[in-house]
Structures are given as structure tokens and as C-alpha cells.
Amino acid sequence: xxxxxxxxxxxxxxxxxxxxxxxxxxxxxxxxxxxxQDPGLGLRLxxxxxxxxxxxxxxxxxxxxxxxxxxxxFSLSLESAIPNQTALYFCATSDLPPGLAGGxxxxxxxxxxxxxxxx
Amino acid sequence: GENVExxxxxxxxxEGDSAVIKCTYSDSASNYFPxxxxxxxxxxxxxxxxxxxxxxxxxxxxxVTLNKTAKHFSLHITETxxxxxxxxxxxxxxxxSYIPTFGxxxxxxVHP
Numbered sequence: 001x002x003x004x005x006x007x008x009x010x011x012x013x014x015x016x017x018x019x020x021x022x023x024x025x026x027x028x029x030x031x032x033x034x035x036x037q038d039p040g041l042g043l044r045l046x047x048x049x050x051x052x053x054x055x056x057x058x059x060x061x062x063x064x065x066x067x068x069x070x071x072x073x074f075s076l077s078l079e080s081a082i083p084n085q086t087a088l089y090f091c092a093t094s095d096l097p098p099g100l101a102g103g104x105x106x107x108x109x110x111x112x113x114x115x116x117x118x119x
Numbered sequence: 120g121e122n123v124e125x126x127x128x129x130x131x132x133x134e135g136d137s138a139v140i141k142c143t144y145s146d147s148a149s150n151y152f153p154x155x156x157x158x159x160x161x162x163x164x165x166x167x168x169x170x171x172x173x174x175x176x177x178x179x180x181x182x183v184t185l186n187k188t189a190k191h192f193s194l195h196i197t198e199t200x201x202x203x204x205x206x207x208x209x210x211x212x213x214x215x216s217y218i219p220t221f222g223x224x225x226x227x228x229v230h231p
Contacts, residue, residue, distance in 0.1 A: 033218070040128065040223060040224075041223060042125075042208060042221045042222055042223035042224045043163070043208060043221040043224075044221075045218065048218055050217070058218075090162065090163070106151050106153065106168070106212060106219070107153070107165045107168070108153075108155075108163075108165070108219065110162040110163050110164070111162060112161075112162050113162055
């Protein structure tokens with residue numbers, strides 16, 4: 001979905017380096033997420049944010065931090081990258097779910113992914 | 120929290136055959152069950168979903184069934200085509216959680 005973009009698309013870095021992955025969306029959604037995908041492990045949630053002032057840890061937040069700079073922007077940082085953080089990273093957005101004021105859908109819209117390699 | 124198990128991890132079928140992917144969930148309060156398809160090198164995209172107030176939903180060659188009592192739901196693809204080859208993820212949401220829990224994915228391979 002072209003409404004959710006990620007930069008960079010590919011990144012190779014070295015152990016110990018600080019890395020920032022950026023996500024932008026033009027869908028107007030309040031809710032944004034960062035996932036990590038590893039073969040055989042599916043999509044695991046790192047952090048999520050329901051609005052600009054809201055940040056929540058997911059199941060695998062250790063070693064990561066996030067910043068919600070605006071409704072449309074959600075960045076993921078690796079303060080000191082390590083090889084086992086080599087993975088495909090996806091940003092996603094979602095609207096308010098049905099049942100909440102103005103809510104319409106539970107669908108998650110993913111960005112194109114960032115392939116990160118830590119040497 | 121919610122736990123979603125997905126089977127099989129790999130499924131190989133001949134073109135024209137049917138494919139079935141099954142998921143179980145642990146939280147009986149979950150009420151929303153989406154399925155996402157991820158083609159090679161692409162992002163996951165929603166293909167079908169079902170809510171707990173219905174038992175089955177169809178969209179052309181794709182259907183999803185839900186058994187709330189047994190806490191499992193399945194994706195059925197009929198008349199498979201090579202373009203159905205992808206990784207499929209199930210997920211479950213609800214019961215107090217605002218975010219879905221994903222299964223580990225099933226790699227479907229459709230041989231021409």
C-alpha cells in the first residue's frame with residue numbers, strides 16, 4: 001500500500017552502530033506499529049502507538065526504542081545493533097476499530113518493509 | 120495474553136487442488152480473526168477476515184470458517200492457482216487486547 005512508506009528499504013550495518021528506521025503514512029490513521037519478521041517466527045510486535053503521546057512495548061521491545069514525531073511518523077531505533085537483530089522490519093497502521101467512536105475497520109496496513117543486516 | 124498456533128508451516132499442492140490452513144487461539148474472548156497474504160518480497164495484505172458473530176465467510180475462491188467452541192479457525196482456498204503461492208498469516212484480536220496476535224505463517228506452494 002503506497003500510503004505507508006519506510007526508509008531505508010535495505011540497510012547493512014555493523015555491530016554496535018545506532019540505526020534508525022523511519023515510517024511515514026498518509027492514511028490519516030492514529031495507530032501505528034513496528035513488527036519484526038524472521039523466517040518461521042511470523043510477525044512479532046516490537047512497539048505500538050495509538051496516538052502521538054502514546055507509546056507501548058510489544059512482545060520483543062528489548063534493544064529497541066521508538067519515537068512518534070507526529071501522527072504520520074513513527075521511527076524505530078536500534079541503539080546498539082547486534083547480529084541477532086538482522087531481520088525484515090515492517091511498519092503498519094490501523095484505523096480505529098469498529099465499536100469505537102469513528103471506528104471503521106480492524107485492518108492493518110503494512111509498509112514495504114526494511115531489510116536490516118547487522119554484521 | 121493471546122497465543123495463536125498455525126499449521127502447517129509449509130503446504131505444497133498441485134494447481135487446481137484445495138488448500139486448508141488451520142489456526143487455534145487461546146483467548147476465548149477474541150472476536151476478530153483476519154488472514155494476511157504475503158507474496159515473495161512484498162508486504163502482508165489482508166485477504167479476508169471474520170468476526171465471532173459468524174461461522175463462515177466466503178470471497179470467491181477463499182473462505183474462512185470459525186469454531187468458537189473449539190477455538191479454531193481455518194482458511195480454505197479452492198481451485199488453487201500458482202499466484203496463490205505465498206506466505207499466509209492468521210491472527211486473532213479482542214478480549215481486551217487492541218492489537219492482533221499473529222500465527223507463525225504458512226508457506227503455500229502451488230505447483231503448475
